[in-house]
Amino acid sequence: xxxxxxxxxxxxxxxxxxxxxxxxxxxxxxxxxxxxxxxxxxxxxxxxxxxxxxxxxxxxxxxxxxxxxxxxxxxxxxxxxxxxxxxxxxxxxxxxxxxxxxxxxxxxxxxxxxxxxxxxxxxxxxxxxxxxxxxxxxxxxxxxxxxxxxxxxxxxxxxxxxxxxxxxxxxxxxxxxxxxxxxxxxxxxxxxxxxxxxxxxxxxxxxxxxxxxxxxxxxxxxxxxxxxxxxxxxxxxxxxxxxxxxxxxxxxxxxxxxxxxxxxxxxxxx
Numbered sequence: 001x002x003x004x005x006x007x008x009x010x011x012x013x014x015x016x017x018x019x020x021x022x023x024x025x026x027x028x029x030x031x032x033x034x035x036x037x038x039x040x041x042x043x044x045x046x047x048x049x050x051x052x053x054x055x056x057x058x059x060x061x062x063x064x065x066x067x068x069x070x071x072x073x074x075x076x077x078x079x080x081x082x083x084x085x086x087x088x089x090x091x092x093x094x095x096x097x098x099x100x101x102x103x104x105x106x107x108x109x110x111x112x113x114x115x116x117x118x119x120x121x122x123x124x125x126x127x128x129x130x131x132x133x134x135x136x137x138x139x140x141x142x143x144x145x146x147x148x149x150x151x152x153x154x155x156x157x158x159x160x161x162x163x164x165x166x167x168x169x170x171x172x173x174x175x176x177x178x179x180x181x182x183x184x185x186x187x188x189x190x191x192x193x194x195x196x197x198x199x200x201x202x203x204x205x206x207x208x209x210x211x212x213x214x215x216x217x218x219x220x221x222x223x224x225x226x227x228x229x230x231x232x233x234x235x236x237x238x239x240x241x242x243x244x245x246x247x248x249x250x251x252x253x254x255x256x257x258x259x260x261x262x263x264x265x266x267x268x269x270x
Contacts (some may be wrong), residue, residue: 039153094122095156100145101125107139107152116154133194134244138222140192140200147180149192149202151222161225162189166206179209188216193241193251197261198222203239206230215239219264231264 075142093116094106105123109116117136129142139162141150149161166174176188186209192202200222203215207230216235220228236253241260243250247267248259257269 026048061138095152097141097150097152097158098112099125099128099141099150100148101142105141107141107156109154118152118154129191131193131200134195134198137197138194138221142190142192144190147176147188147190149189149200149220151200151225153222159222159225161200161220161222161228162202163206163228168207174209183212186212189218191239191241193230193249194244195219195260195262201241201249201260203241204230207232213237217264229264231266234260234264234266 067110074267094108097105103124107121108119118139121130132139137157139152150158151161152158164176179186187205190203192200195201198221201219204218214235217231218228238254240252248261251258251260259267
């Protein structure tokens, strides 16, 4: 741009415009110079020949910041103390006893708030018969060797529920020991099962000795073990007592199913 003629009519106006442009250009040059100087102090690699790289680095830096994912700090859960995570070791509780076979047995039970409940019976004899009452407070164990029905309460105390002596209506006495010795295969007491928490049913050939093939239902109360009751109307050549049902104790007489209650009543299955 040439310098305006001094004789021009708008010489002053043109000169003012020229000076303003000169000032703006000088300001821009100073501004850029200061920026390059400051940047070169921070990054020694920049020069007047890599302005393009400088601008590109600014753009890339912004893009990198945008693309960075926000990583939340991992929250480390506090591990419970060792004594908090250790479960109490359950110790098996039991009552030990022997039967006529000389073997050792254990009546296993659990105790909760002072209440003991029977779970099972263990021992070397796998064919051992036992039965637990509905509330698991008592258990009957059948000693097949001497045909004894052993009742055990929750305190571990035992009592033999089977009769030791049978007295006939005529006053004659018959002991279990003599009958079993002289009548091989005679069933004095067998197959004990709870009808409820206090009454135990079992099978016996008593009160007869001549009718060896006939079995009868007997019921004994654990609180009065010396006075079992026979129900002669409930009889058969074969008699099997099984599980408790809502109708009573399941019974199978000569292959015919039914139910027995604590009163000795036979309810025939439909």
